[in-house]
Amino acid sequence: MKLLEIKNLTLSFQYPNKEVIALDDFSLTIAAGERIGLVGESGAGKSLAIFSILKLLKPPCKIKSGSIRFCGREITTMNETELNRLRGDKITMIFQNPLGSLNPVLTVGTHLIETARAHSSLSYKEAYDLACSRLNDVKITRVHERMRAYPNEFSGGMRQRIVIACALMTNPQLMLIDEPTTALDVTIQAEIMELIYNLSVEKKCAFILVSHDLGLVSQLTERVLVLYAGQIVEANATRQIIRYPHHPYTKGLIECLPEFQRTKKQLKVIPGRMPGLDEWPVGCRFHPRCDFAKNDCKEKMPAVTRLKKAVSAPVSNVKRTSSLNTPVAPYVKCFYPLNEKKP
Amino acid sequence: MVVLSFFLKRSYQFIIVMLVISFIGFSIQDALGDPIHQLVGESVGLAEREKLREKLGLNDPFLTQYVRFVKNALTGDLGTSYFFKKPVMAVILDRFPATLELTLAASFIVIFLSIPLGIYCAVYPKHVLARTIMTFSIIGISMPVFLTGILLIYIFPVQLGLLYSFGRGETLMLFGFWETNFLTQDGLLHIILPAISLASIMLPLFIRLIRGRMVEVLSEEYIHFAKARGLTKNRILYVHAFRNTLIPIVSVAGVQFATMIAYTILTETVFQWPGMGFMFIEAVTHSDIPLIVAYLVFVGFVFMVTNTVVDILYLMIDPTVQLVKQKF
Ligand SMILES: Nc1ncnc2c1ncn2[C@@H]1O[C@H](COP(=O)(O)OP(=O)(O)OP(=O)(O)O)[C@@H](O)[C@H]1O
Ligand code: SF4
Numbered sequence A: 001m002k003l004l005e006i007k008n009l010t011l012s013f014q015y016p017n018k019e020v021i022a023l024d025d026f027s028l029t030i031a032a033g034e035r036i037g038l039v040g041e042s043g044a045g046k047s048l049a050i051f052s053i054l055k056l057l058k059p060p061c062k063i064k065s066g067s068i069r070f071c072g073r074e075i076t077t078m079n080e081t082e083l084n085r086l087r088g089d090k091i092t093m094i095f096q097n098p099l100g101s102l103n104p105v106l107t108v109g110t111h112l113i114e115t116a117r118a119h120s121s122l123s124y125k126e127a128y129d130l131a132c133s134r135l136n137d138v139k140i141t142r143v144h145e146r147m148r149a150y151p152n153e154f155s156g157g158m159r160q161r162i163v164i165a166c167a168l169m170t171n172p173q174l175m176l177i178d179e180p181t182t183a184l185d186v187t188i189q190a191e192i193m194e195l196i197y198n199l200s201v202e203k204k205c206a207f208i209l210v211s212h213d214l215g216l217v218s219q220l221t222e223r224v225l226v227l228y229a230g231q232i233v234e235a236n237a238t239r240q241i242i243r244y245p246h247h248p249y250t251k252g253l254i255e256c257l258p259e260f261q262r263t264k265k266q267l268k269v270i271p272g273r274m275p276g277l278d279e280w281p282v283g284c285r286f287h288p289r290c291d292f293a294k295n296d297c298k299e300k301m302p303a304v305t306r307l308k309k310a311v312s313a314p315v316s317n318v319k320r321t322s323s324l325n326t327p328v329a330p331y332v333k334c335f336y337p338l339n340e341k342k343p
Numbered sequence B: 001m002v003v004l005s006f007f008l009k010r011s012y013q014f015i016i017v018m019l020v021i022s023f024i025g026f027s028i029q030d031a032l033g034d035p036i037h038q039l040v041g042e043s044v045g046l047a048e049r050e051k052l053r054e055k056l057g058l059n060d061p062f063l064t065q066y067v068r069f070v071k072n073a074l075t076g077d078l079g080t081s082y083f084f085k086k087p088v089m090a091v092i093l094d095r096f097p098a099t100l101e102l103t104l105a106a107s108f109i110v111i112f113l114s115i116p117l118g119i120y121c122a123v124y125p126k127h128v129l130a131r132t133i134m135t136f137s138i139i140g141i142s143m144p145v146f147l148t149g150i151l152l153i154y155i156f157p158v159q160l161g162l163l164y165s166f167g168r169g170e171t172l173m174l175f176g177f178w179e180t181n182f183l184t185q186d187g188l189l190h191i192i193l194p195a196i197s198l199a200s201i202m203l204p205l206f207i208r209l210i211r212g213r214m215v216e217v218l219s220e221e222y223i224h225f226a227k228a229r230g231l232t233k234n235r236i237l238y239v240h241a242f243r244n245t246l247i248p249i250v251s252v253a254g255v256q257f258a259t260m261i262a263y264t265i266l267t268e269t270v271f272q273w274p275g276m277g278f279m280f281i282e283a284v285t286h287s288d289i290p291l292i293v294a295y296l297v298f299v300g301f302v303f304m305v306t307n308t309v310v311d312i313l314y315l316m317i318d319p320t321v322q323l324v325k326q327k328f
C-alpha cells in the first residue's frame, strides 16, 4: 500500500521580480513501514523536499505544482486545520539541530505532553504516563526527574532523544528525519541512528531519512533517492545503488565514502561544487562536474531512464522511457548510465 | 550558596547606590541655599541666627554633617519640610499612594495594550493596522508628555465633556493611611486621563520592543518544530513564542516602571494630581530644600527596590539562567 505518494512536485521561491525553481519534478513513493533515504550535497533541496510534505515551507518558498498524497488524501490543498491534524500526529518530524528544536523556557514534559494532547483527548495524567514511557523507549532513565527539567540541562544527544520521543508520542506512520545527527558528536551519531532505526522497526513506522552521508543512509534504509540540484538523479534499492551506481554523481558519492577507499591514500572528492539555485546549467545539471559528459549532455536535459529491477541486466536491457511521469521503479536521469558492471 | 551570593551582591550594590544618591542629595542641599534663611526669614538678627546655626549643627565639618544625615535617614528622618512644617517623610508618604496608583494604572494600560498590539504587529507585519500602529508608535515616542496631557484635556473634558482633568476625585481610605482611587467610580474616572498621558511615553516603546523581540523569536527553530508537531497557532504564539519574548522585556519593564515615577512630575503637574511629583514642583517653587532632597533619595530608593524585585522575578521566570545548574 502506498503511504505517501509525491508526484511531479515543483517548489519555487517567488520573488517580486522573478521566480527561482528549487525542487524540480520531484516524485517519491513510500509504502507503510518502508525506510527510504534522500541523499545529496548541501543545498540540493533535501530539506525543502521533506518540509513541503507537511506544507511547512517558509515564504517565499511555495509549492508551484504537483501533488502530495498521504493515505490517498491530497495534502497540497489542505487548509491549516487539516494540516495541523496531520502534523505531529500521523507524520512527525525530527530536525537537524536538536539544540534549537526544544523551547528553552518549557520543560521536557511540556513538550511531550502538549504534542500528545494536541492530537488526542488524553487527560494530563494519561499524557504524562505516555510521555514517561516514550522517554523509556528512547533510553532515557530517571524519567520523572527529566520530565521536570529544561532543555538546557541536557546534552545534544539527550536532546535529540527527547525530540525523537516527541516524534513518537502519537504512533506516527511516517517520520521525516532531517540529518538527525549532523549537529552531534561522532560518537553519539551511531547510537542515535540505531535508536531511530530500532524504534521504526518496533513501531512499524516508515521514515524518510535525509542526509548527505550515503554511508549512513545505506545502513538504515531499503531504498535510496539521490538528489542533485533539485532533481532526483537516481533511485534504487539501497543494496543495488551501493554496488551498481548508474549515475556518475552517485558513483562519485560512493567513491567518497571512506569504507570504499581503503586502497587509496587520498580521499576522493567530486571536483567542483553543486551549482546554486539560480546557476543551474542547461542540459544535464551535473555535466560541468561529470567525467562522462559528452556533447549532448551540455545541450539537453537527460530524461528519466527506467532500470529493470534486476539491475545486473546488461546494457541492452535497460529500457528507455522518456515520458515516464511517475517513476516508482528504479530509475536514473542520465544519458550514459554506468551499468556495465556485472554481479 | 548561589542564592546567598546573589543576595549579598545585590545588597552590596543597593547600599552603594543609596549612599551615592544620598551624598548627591546632601551636597545639593548645601548648594541650594542657606537653610537658616528659609527657616526664620529676614526678621531675626545675626547673633540669633548663629546660635540656631550652631544648634542645628550647620557649623560642623561637611563629612560629620553627612554622616549625621545618613544616620537620620536610616531611621526614616530626612528632615523637616520648611513649607509644610512637618517631617518630610510624612509629607512624601502622604503623597506616595497617589503617585504609585497613577503609575500602576499607567503600567496596567501599557501592559494590556503593548502585549496584544506588539504581538499583532509581529505576526501580521504587512497588515494595514500593524503599519498604522507602528507609525503611531513613532509619533508617540517623540511626543512630549505634557503635550499629550494637554491634548487629552482639550479633547475629553473640554470638547466632549467626558472624564476629568483635575485632581483625584473621590477616594476611599484603606487601612487608615492609603487613599485609593481604584475603589470608587469617581476615582476611576479621574485617574483615566492622567494614566493615559503617563502611559503614552512607555506604550510606543513597549509595542516596538515586544514586536521586535517577537519577530526574532518567531523565526527560531523551536517555533518551526512546534508547528511541525501540529500545535495550534494560539499555543505557539502565547505559550511558545510569547514566553520567550517576555523574559528580556521584564528587565526593561522594571527600569521603565521606575522611570515612569520620575515622569509623574510632568503628568501630575498637568492634571493637578496630588502626588509626589506635584509635591516636588511645589517644593521647588517654595525652595523647600529638605523636601527636594528627600524626594530624590526616596525616588532613588524606589528605583532600587523595583530593580531588585525585577531581578528576582527574572531569575524565577527564566529557566536558562538557573541559580543552581545541573546537567544530565
Ligand atoms: N529562505 C530561503 N531563501 C532563499 N533560498 C533558500 C532558502 N532556503 C533554502 N534556500 C535554498 O534552497 C536550496 C535548497 O535548500 P535545502 O535547505 O533544501 O538544502 P539541503 O539539501 O537541505 O542542504 P543542507 O544539507 O545544507 O541542509 C539551497 O540552495 C538553499 O540555498
Ligand atoms: S547525462 Fe551526461 S553529464 Fe549528465 S550525468 Fe549523465 S553522462 Fe554525466
Ligand SMILES: [Mg+2]
Pocket (backbone or CB within 6 Å): A046, A047, A048, A178
Ligand atoms: Mg537541510
